[in-house]
Amino acid sequence: MTSKYETVIGLEVHLQLETDTKAFCGCSTEFGKPPNSQTCPVCLGFPGSLPVLNEKAFLYSIKVALALNCKIQEIIKFDRKNYYYPDLPKNFQISQFDMPLSYDGFVDVPSADGPAKRVHIKRVHLEEDAGKLIHPVKAANSLVDFNRAGMPLLEIVTEPDINSPEAAYDYLTALKSILQYLRVSDCDMEKGSLRCDANISVRRAGEKELGVKVEVKNMNSFKWVREALSFEADRQIALVEAKERIVQETRLWDAQKLVTISMRSKEEAHDYRYFPEPDLVPFIVDKKIIEDMRKALPELPRPRADRFVKEYGLSGYDAGVLTGQVDLADYFEECAREYTNRKALANWINGDMAAEMNTRNVNILGLGVRPKDLVELLKMIDDQSVSGKTAKDVLVEMVETKKRAGEIVSSKGLSQISDKDKIEEVVRDVLARNERSVNDYKGGKRTAITFLVGQVMKQTQGKANPAMVNDMLKKHLGE
Numbered sequence: 121m122t123s124k125y126e127t128v129i130g131l132e133v134h135l136q137l138e139t140d141t142k143a144f145c146g147c148s149t150e151f152g153k154p155p156n157s158q159t160c161p162v163c164l165g166f167p168g169s170l171p172v173l174n175e176k177a178f179l180y181s182i183k184v185a186l187a188l189n190c191k192i193q194e195i196i197k198f199d200r201k202n203y204y205y206p207d208l209p210k211n212f213q214i215s216q217f218d219m220p221l222s223y224d225g226f227v228d229v230p231s232a233d234g235p236a237k238r239v240h241i242k243r244v245h246l247e248e249d250a251g252k253l254i255h256p257v258k259a260a261n262s263l264v265d266f267n268r269a270g271m272p273l274l275e276i277v278t279e280p281d282i283n284s285p286e287a288a289y290d291y292l293t294a295l296k297s298i299l300q301y302l303r304v305s306d307c308d309m310e311k312g313s314l315r316c317d318a319n320i321s322v323r324r325a326g327e328k329e330l331g332v333k334v335e336v337k338n339m340n341s342f343k344w345v346r347e348a349l350s351f352e353a354d355r356q357i358a359l360v361e362a363k364e365r366i367v368q369e370t371r372l373w374d375a376q377k378l379v380t381i382s383m384r385s386k387e388e389a390h391d392y393r394y395f396p397e398p399d400l401v402p403f404i405v406d407k408k409i410i411e412d413m414r415k416a417l418p419e420l421p422r423p424r425a426d427r428f429v430k431e432y433g434l435s436g437y438d439a440g441v442l443t444g445q446v447d448l449a450d451y452f453e454e455c456a457r458e459y460t461n462r463k464a465l466a467n468w469i470n471g472d473m474a475a476e477m478n479t480r481n482v483n484i485l486g487l488g489v490r491p492k493d494l495v496e497l498l499k500m501i502d503d504q505s506v507s508g509k510t511a512k513d514v515l516v517e518m519v520e521t522k523k524r525a526g527e528i529v530s531s532k533g534l535s536q537i538s539d540k541d542k543i544e545e546v547v548r549d550v551l552a553r554n555e556r557s558v559n560d561y562k563g564g565k566r567t568a569i570t571f572l573v574g575q576v577m578k579q580t581q582g583k584a585n586p587a588m589v590n591d592m593l594k595k596h597l598g599e
């Protein structure tokens with residue numbers, strides 16, 4: 121069914137910039153404070169109060185625009201978007217309309233199976249957030265919290281050139297990764313610092329004209345964006361098949377029922393009666409400032425992944441995973457300065473460390489294992505003071521107790537046994553008690569040795585040096 125149709129998706133991401141104060145006033149942006157404790161005449165829209173642009177919010181916006189390969193507008197100007205709603209004390213939002221601060225960019229999105237796919241960025245503009253309405257269950261009234269009113273929001277809008285829910289997911293992942301590298305936002309979807317609205321339409325394969333688009337909102341994870349888009353594509357295709365009309369509207373994703381529900385038919389842009397914000401004078405940014413900022417951009421995920429492959433000899437896959445999160449990439453590099461077996465290092469971080477991150481739902485920093493502590497553990501494996509198998513348990517213990525590897529190994533007596541006499545003693549005992557396997561081996565069944573090695577490991581609680589056990593067994597079996 122899907123091959124007859126093409127899905128067309130454009131995404132609008134709202135990013136809360138991590139500034140100390142709001143976009144146009146001096147109120148604090150700190151999260152989780154008592155309702156309406158972070159307000160002033162400006163963000164409450166008192167008559168006569170005047171907005172002043174937050175320089176940091178503006179520079180952060182330019183930083184993002186440059187990282188997304190956008191052109192920067194020569195004249196920076198703001199507009200009023202007028203609408204009436206209880207969460208908007210001024211009855212307008214300061215935004216940018218016909219002259220967004222940047223436009224015409226792109227993100228090259230790595231994909232698991234194939235070359236990177238380019239998603240074009242239509243515009244990136246700066247605006248202010250609205251307040252938050254709270255509807256307590258069973259209460260007669262709704263409440264409003266204006267702490268969020270006036271927070272700096274960056275809107276990042278793609279062209280409609282994303283062709284599947286999976287590609288939308290990949291784009292969002294790549295975008296978030298870049299935004300985290302820039303350190304301009306905590307990008308926390310649960311806190312609402314990063315939100316995504318998705319526009320989607322379908323058309324018959326090969327058709328030039330775009331279909332009628334539907335906007336989907338209310339997805340609070342990238343996974344839900346993918347699910348909602350997938351549902352919506354199917355719904356629209358079914359309508360086309362049934363020769364029914366697709367209505368341009370806004371729909372909400374219901375994460376319980378796994379469906380989208382109609383919310384309202386989409387307002388036309390001119391309903392907002394946009395006009396230039398008279399209280400903020402348009403200004404020109406010195407080109408030199410922009411060029412300096414371009415030069416000062418950090419190394420971004422894709423070039424960093426390429427460098428990881430070249431410099432550390434990692435696979436493209438490992439490099440991609442490690443550089444996907446800036447903290448993870450930094451962690452790897454800090455370890456790599458002290459530890460030269462980079463392949464093993466990558467395996468530990470992407471394997472056992474990643475498993476711990478998943479079960480605990482934290483990132484690498486949340487594990488609390490410092491780079492030098494991981495390096496200590498890996499060096500203990502290399503000099504055979506602990507077996508690779510035991511090291512896995514030691515790592516879990518490190519995460520749990522925040523103790524160092526050396527401490528755990530010595531206090532729990534986990535040191536690998538590399539003492540020849542000790543191992544020989546156990547080997548003799550195992551051989552004496554497993555005559556059948558010995559005979560199997562001598563009779564040509566070479567795999568019987570695996571069982572014997574296992575028995576020795578068992579008797580030593582996994583602490584015997586496996587290479588020595590192997591050699592010793594072979595010697596005793598007459599090789």
Ligand code: ADP
Nearest residue numbers: 128129130131278279280319320321330331333
């Ligand atoms: P609006 O004026 O309704 O906000 P925009 O042109 O600003 O519309 O586009 C908003 C988002 O919708 C962009 O991400 C754009 O790529 C996407 N979009 C526009 N038309 C379509 C379409 N026909 N199908 C899917 N996405 C679309």
Ligand code: ZN
Nearest residue numbers: 145147160163
């Ligand atoms: Zn304020």
Ligand code: MG
Nearest residue numbers: 132275277389
């Ligand atoms: Mg729009």
